[in-house]
Amino acid sequence: xxxxxxxxxxxxxxxxxxxxxxxxxxxxxxxxxxxxxxxxxxxxxxxxxxxxxxxxxxxxxxxxxxxxxxxxxxxxxxxxxxxxxxxxxxxxxxxxxxxxxxxxxxxxxxxxxxxxxxxxxxxxxxxxxxxxxxxxxxxxxxxxxxxxxxxxxxxxxxxxxxxxxxxxxxxxxxxxxxxxxxxxxxxxxxxxxxxxxxxxxxxxxxxxxxxxxxxxxxxxxxxxxxxxxxxxxxxxxxxxxxxxxxxxxxxxxxxxxxxxxxxxxxxxxxxxxxxxxxxxxxxxxxxxxxxxxxxxxxxxxxxxxx
Amino acid sequence: xxxxxxxxxxxxxxxxxxxxxxxxxxxxxxxxxxxxxxxxxxxxxxxxxxxxxxxxxxxxxxxxxxxxxxxxxxxxxxxxxxxxxxxxxxxxxxxxxxxxxxxxxxxxxxxxxxxxxxxxxxxxxxxxxxxxxxxxxxxxxxxxxxxxxxxxxxxxxxxxxxxxxxxxxxxxxxxxxxxxxxxxxxxxxxxxxxxxxxxxxxxxxxxxxxxxxxxxxxxxxxxxxxxxxxxxxxxxxxxxxxxxxxxxxxxxxxxxxxxxxxxxxxxxxxxxxxxxxxxxxxxxxxxxxxxxxxxxxxxxxxxxxx
Numbered sequence: 001x002x003x004x005x006x007x008x009x010x011x012x013x014x015x016x017x018x019x020x021x022x023x024x025x026x027x028x029x030x031x032x033x034x035x036x037x038x039x040x041x042x043x044x045x046x047x048x049x050x051x052x053x054x055x056x057x058x059x060x061x062x063x064x065x066x067x068x069x070x071x072x073x074x075x076x077x078x079x080x081x082x083x084x085x086x087x088x089x090x091x092x093x094x095x096x097x098x099x100x101x102x103x104x105x106x107x108x109x110x111x112x113x114x115x116x117x118x119x120x121x122x123x124x125x126x127x128x129x130x131x132x133x134x135x136x137x138x139x140x141x142x143x144x145x146x147x148x149x150x151x152x153x154x155x156x157x158x159x160x161x162x163x164x165x166x167x168x169x170x171x172x173x174x175x176x177x178x179x180x181x182x183x184x185x186x187x188x189x190x191x192x193x194x195x196x197x198x199x200x201x202x203x204x205x206x207x208x209x210x211x212x213x214x215x216x217x218x219x220x221x222x223x224x225x226x227x228x229x230x231x232x233x234x235x236x237x238x239x240x241x242x243x244x245x246x247x248x249x250x251x252x253x254x255x256x257x258x259x260x261x262x263x264x265x266x267x268x269x270x271x272x273x274x275x276x277x278x279x280x281x282x283x284x285x286x287x288x289x290x291x292x293x294x295x296x297x298x299x300x301x302x303x304x305x306x
Numbered sequence: 307x308x309x310x311x312x313x314x315x316x317x318x319x320x321x322x323x324x325x326x327x328x329x330x331x332x333x334x335x336x337x338x339x340x341x342x343x344x345x346x347x348x349x350x351x352x353x354x355x356x357x358x359x360x361x362x363x364x365x366x367x368x369x370x371x372x373x374x375x376x377x378x379x380x381x382x383x384x385x386x387x388x389x390x391x392x393x394x395x396x397x398x399x400x401x402x403x404x405x406x407x408x409x410x411x412x413x414x415x416x417x418x419x420x421x422x423x424x425x426x427x428x429x430x431x432x433x434x435x436x437x438x439x440x441x442x443x444x445x446x447x448x449x450x451x452x453x454x455x456x457x458x459x460x461x462x463x464x465x466x467x468x469x470x471x472x473x474x475x476x477x478x479x480x481x482x483x484x485x486x487x488x489x490x491x492x493x494x495x496x497x498x499x500x501x502x503x504x505x506x507x508x509x510x511x512x513x514x515x516x517x518x519x520x521x522x523x524x525x526x527x528x529x530x531x532x533x534x535x536x537x538x539x540x541x542x543x544x545x546x547x548x549x550x551x552x553x554x555x556x557x558x559x560x561x562x563x564x565x566x567x568x569x570x571x572x573x574x575x576x577x578x579x580x581x582x583x584x585x586x587x588x589x590x591x592x593x594x595x596x597x598x599x600x601x602x603x604x605x606x607x608x609x610x611x612x
Contacts, residue, residue: 018506018510019503019506020503020507021503021506021507021510022510150507150510150511150514151507152507152508152510152511152523152526152527153504153507153508153511153526158507158511158526160510160511160514160515160523162514187499188499189498189499189500190496190497190498190499191496191497191498191499191502192495192496192497193493193494193495193496193497193532194495196497196502196505196506196532197325197326197327198459199502199506200324200325200327200502200505200506200509201326201327201456201457201458201459201464202458202459203506203509203510204324204327204328204456204458204466204509204510204513205456205458205459205464205466207510207513207514207517208456208466208468208513208517209466211513211514211517211518212517217458217466220458220459220464221458226499226502
């Protein structure tokens, strides 16, 4: 078998209070990658999505991730990759991670699964470095492992899969591009110890809440006193959006990754639908396009579809 | 029934990476408090332990906690309290929290349990404020609830009981006094964001490890890049002690609260005994007294014994 098609899920990093350490995968949206192993060395990339992304391997997140993987195998083979990207770049929904994760999972499949998931995360982080300037794994890990993941540590890499109760996830993606590298620049390099303590209380609460299936605790813990106050100023009507969604019953939520998408978790489908309506009402008058996803947590990660 | 005797457990705050948010109770050592309800207003306190602690209610941690509780009940009663303190003040083992927690749990018992555990934590925090200048609950909460507790938030108070696998706890208490208020002063008010991220990864790992009964993850996560590097300089031969204990099989450990006691967690009794021997070997030549406790996590908290 020399060809495989994979679906690559969108992911939401941070999960409000867990900057750089938490992330989860979504059922929708997802990219598709068709990967073919060839006897011709090197990589060729073709995008069939119209986003105008670079097709030179060294400038393409899936390309550099695959090059990183190829450094660890025998010489003399190559890959042809066709990427159908449906997660818009710059959405905050892990668009680059989806490509990077998809490429390495697909290649590993064609190579007889010689690499562990941890290896694959390391390879795909090369893609994240290209996209954002920083090797972070909070989108890559859930894209590869599925579900909700904790990055306890990057060096050495230590990924923990977390349990959690069922959620409905409502995501609004305003069609304005925000680059992760820009969103990182507005962060301060130092934080107050008292804010850090509040943050780690919330992280503890969120993880305990997930493991205990305690929806209320999960909701109370999705509070970010460090990153959100700085990043939310880049997102139109963020405070009103968040407050209104929680008023109609959402457990909580916040900025997806570095934004501009905003997600909300709900216990029931009915509430998730109310959240969708609230998001639409608030964003409709603003005069730019947006898309709302009604989805769930994806526990499979990148999947072989063909 | 107008009289009750309670045992009040020692507690270990922080659990290495969870500064101000995590704590757990120990089987040993423990204080004892005999509390009598009287028809004479006010509080009288007698210490029978020889530590020379103040017996004026307003200057005694058990006294101020009880006064705080009495602000919330009808007038016209009083209490006589006899405290047999066996947890040495300034040990880092929650000596003040034991007295504060014991006093309010005993009083609540005599009043027909009109207050919730959360109420009692709030009252007892008045004692912690007197002892350390700060209202913190990371010793009080496990002393009252038992087991391992997370303080998600102080304002509003949000305490989460955490599950965890069985542990053996070895604690060395060098007989040098270190005041919590001094140990707090050496802390910086700002921390690097990258250190905070590493810390919250570890907190997440520790809590996930506890809930999953994953000893290795618990061990890996007991790393503190913020507080320990500053506070450990006050503790003789700390780095050598920690390294040697882990070499003989301890899962991990660190400073108990603000020190000077140091604790280590082990999975097996045999390892805990090796840890005890290592601690003794390292501290014996240093020329000051120390005491080593071999104990376990106490899941009951303050207990009625009579």
